[in-house]
Amino acid sequence: MRGHWTAPGASLTRPASLRSEGGEWVVGVDPDPLEDAPHGADVEAGHSQAARAGDAGNEARAAADDVRVSSRLASIPRRLEFPGGGCFSTLDNDAVDQLLGRRGESGEASLVDRLERRWAWALVAVAALPVCLWLLFTVGLPIVAHPLANAIPERAVDTLDDAVLTLLEEQLLEPTELSLDQMLQAEAQVDRLGLNDRVDLVFHGGGDIGANALALPGGTVVFTDELVELLETDDELAAVLAHEAGHVAEKHSLRNLVQSVGAVAVLGWIFGDLSFVTDLALVSVPAVLQQLSYTRRFEREADAYAHRLLEEHGIPAACLSTALSKLVEQARGPVSELPSILQTHPGLEERIAASGDGPACGE
C-alpha cells in the first residue's frame, strides 16, 4: 500500500510503500528525486542531519506484531509505528484493515468506528438522543438528587435557612402585623398535624408576594400575614401547612438545586461550546423549562404528601383545594395566563382533581 515514511528522529517524510513479507512488514522508501539536485547549504545540512539522526535507509522492516497501528477513525490517515521510532502513515484504511486481518482491531475503538461509519447508526443515535436526555432528566437526575440532598448535613441546611430568611427579610418580606390570636391559631395547626419537630413556623408581611407560603429546606415555613387573613379556617391553614411540610420532608429545594445544576451541566456539555447564542437557546432556555417541570413535579408531590397527612388527622383532603382556590383567586394576574409549560405550579384543576372524591372541606 502507498503512504509516507517518517524516519525516526526527524520530520523528514518521504513517499513510500508498505508490503507484507511473511510475518514481517516492510517499508520501501521511494528514491529521493532531490538527491542530485543542487540546493542550498541550509536545507542540505538539515536534510542530511535529519537523515543521519533518523538513520533512514531506503527500507525499514519489523515483525508485524511489533508494529503499533492506530485505530481507524473516519478517513483520517492510519499511523503504523515501527519499533525503532519510524512511522508509516497512509490514507488507505481498507488496506491496513486487510493487512491486520487475523490480528484484527482492538476493542472499543473498532466497535465505535463501525457505529460511526453507518448512517443507519447515526439515525438511531439521533432518535436515541432525546430519549436519553428525557430518561436522564426525568429518571436519572432525580435518582442522583435524592442521596445527594440527604448527604448535605442538617447543620449546613439550617445555616442555609438562616441565610435565606435573612435575605428574604431584607429584600422581600416585611415585619408581621398579625395579632397574637392569629399567630396562635396558625401555630396550633403545627401541633395538630404533629409537625412540631419538623417545622418551624414564622410570620411575615408578604410585601409584593401577597398571600403566600414558603418552605425553606431546613424546615422553616413562612406564612405571610395576607395568607393567614385570607384562609381564616383551621382546616385550610392546616392544609397549606401540610403542603409546605411536604416540601420540607421531601427535601424539594435541595433536590431541585441538584437536578437543575445537573440539567445545565449536561445541556452545556452537549450544546454549549459554540457561542453564547447557542448557550442561551439550547442550554439556558431548555434548562429553565426543565427546572419548571421539576418544580411542578415537586408541587404534585407536596400535594400528595399533604393529602395523606391531612387524612391521617381527620381533615378532608379537599381543604387543600379550597385553600388553593382562594389563593389562585386573589393572585389572578398575568402569570396565570402563561401556558402550563412556563408555570411553576401545576394547574388548579389538576390539583383539585388530585385531591380525590373525599368529603368537602368544612364538613
Next chain:
Amino acid sequence: MNENELEEGTGGSGDATQDGAVAPVGETAPQAASEAPRLQPEFTGRAGEYFRIWIVNLVLSLLTLGIYSAWATVRNRRYFYGNTDLAGQRFDFHGSPVAILKGRLIGAALFLVYVFGAQFHWAVPLVAVVVISASFPWMLVQALRFRLANTSHRGLRFGFQGTAAAAYRAFGPLLLVSVAVLVFYFWTVGQVDVEDPENVQMNTMMILGASALVFLVSVLLMPVLWYRIRSFTMNHVSYGRHLFSAELRQGVFWGALGAAFGLGVAATMVVFLVMIAVVAVVMFGTGAVSDPDSMNPNTLLITIGLAYLLFIPAYLLPFSVWHCMTTNHVISVTRLENLGFRLRLGMMKYWWIMVSNAAVAVISLGMAIPWAKVRMERYRISCLEVTGDPNVFLAGTRRDPTATAEELGEAFDLDFGF
C-alpha cells in the same frame, strides 16, 4: 514536491556539528523566507462524516453517564487533527482518554463545591473567583502541556516548555490587579445598603461609580494581559527540539480593542434604530398610536422580543473583530526555524460564519453543530499560509526526557472552558 523551489544563499550556517545540541537548522534570514515554498494548509473534514462521529459519541457518553465522554473527546480531536493537512501530512492527536477523564472529574468536583458552596455562603463565589484567577497561570500551563505534548506532525511531537513559575512571572502581577479590582467591587457593593431610603442617590452613585471604574480598569487591562499571555504561550511552544518564536507588538492589541469597541458601539446604535423603527411601524400598522388601549400587549412584547434578536449579531461583532485582529497578528509574527506563518482571518467573514452558525445550530435544535464546527474550522485553516520546508526538523526534547515523562504521567487535561 516543491522543495526545488528552495533557493537559499544567504544567512544560516550548515555547521550543525554539535551533536544533541539545539540544531541551528534552517536558520534562514527572513528575506529568504519570501522565496521559500508556500504551503496552503487545508482542512479536509466533512460535515456528514463528522456528524456521525459527533452523534454516536454523544449518545455513547450519555448512555455511560458521562464516563465515555473522555473517549469521545479523543475521537473528536483526532478527527479534527487528522483532517488538518500541512504539506501533504496530517496532524495527529495522541491524548489518553484517562488523562482527560481525570481532569474532567477534578473539574466536576470543583464545580459541585462551587455550586453548593454558593448556596450556603455568599463569599464562596468570591473565593472561587480569587482561587480560579490565582491558579489560572498554572492551569494554562498544564492544559497547554497536555495538549501540545499529545500533538504531532510528521512524527514529531509538539510540546510546551513554559513552566508555571514563568507564567506567574509573565502575567501574575496583572492578574493580581484584576482580582484586586474585582474584590474591591464586591466589597463596595457589599458596603452599600441599597434599601436605605436616606441615601438612595448617594448609594446609587457609589455603585455606578464602582461599576464604571471596574469596567474601565478591566477593559484597559485586557490588551496588556492578552499580549503578555499570548507572548508567553507562543514563545514556549516546541516542535521536536525546535522552539517557536513570536515577537508580538502590544500596540496591535490596543488597536484591536479600539476597533472592537468602536464597531460594537456602532452596531448597537444601528440595532437600536432598527428596533425603534420596527416598533413604530407595528404601532402605526395596528392603529395603536391613535388608540393605545386597542393595542394587544402581547403584540408589542413579541415585536420587541424579535427586534431584540438583532442584538445577538451586534454583540458578536466586537468579539469577532478582537479575535481576528489579535490572532492574525500572533500567528503572522510566529516563526519556527525556517518556517514562517501568515494568518488572514477576515473579521466580517468570521463574524458572518459565527452568526449564521449560531442561527443554524439553534434552528436545527443542535443537530447542525457538527456542520457548524467543520465549516468554521475549514475557514480558519484556509486563512493560514505557511512558508518554508517542513522536512528539516529534528526530534528530541529540550529538557530532561525523564522529567517530561514524569510530568506527563501527572498531567491531566483541563479542558473545561476557560
